[in-house]
Amino acid sequence: MYFWHDGQVHLVPTDRAHRPAIDDHRACEAIAAIGDPERVVAWARRFDLLSEPGRLTLLLAIDAAGPISVTDLATAAGMSDTAVSQALRVLRTAGVVEPRRDGRVVRYRLSDPGIRPLLAAAAAEGGTVSPAARS
Incomplete structure (x- = not known):
């Protein structure tokens, strides 16, 4: 699924494309902020070490x-x-x-x-x- 925001096309990962969005641009911003799932896992491991x-x-x-x-x-x-x-x-x-x-x-x-x-x-x-x- 694609969203248009500020003249740019944003791709929603296929495993989430069936989900509706209320504010397409906010969904796009959130997806961009989350980034690569492997990077998220690596940071979670760092936080785990610090816990x-x-x-x-x-x-x-x-x-x-x-x-x-x-x-x-x-x-x-x-x-x-x-x-x-x-x-x-x-x-x-x-x-x-x-x-x-x-x-x-x-x-x-x-x-x-x-x-x-x-x-x-x-x-x-x-x-x-x-x-x-x-x-």
Whole structure:
């Protein structure tokens, strides 16, 4: 199904073409804002990672002070080394952080630039702004 708005043709996905629209242009704007469903899934996964306070705490610390070791993260977050390692495993698997070996010490840094704006917003709410957000 096609909608005309502002001299442009907008295509409604075929799985939704049977549905009536009250304001064609609003439906088109909403479809454009939603965009690619795979992108929506990727962002939902990022939000899911941020939904657990321990992981969010670690990400804020890594963003502000990374590359940073597990021990220093545990101290900063008030978590055990084991809890930090488990959370980092989840974040590493999701592609949000990456380890870098420095002799016998493994330091973590952010590897997903898309998460930085979210962390900057969270840091700004707390009255601080991460170094990455300042640059």
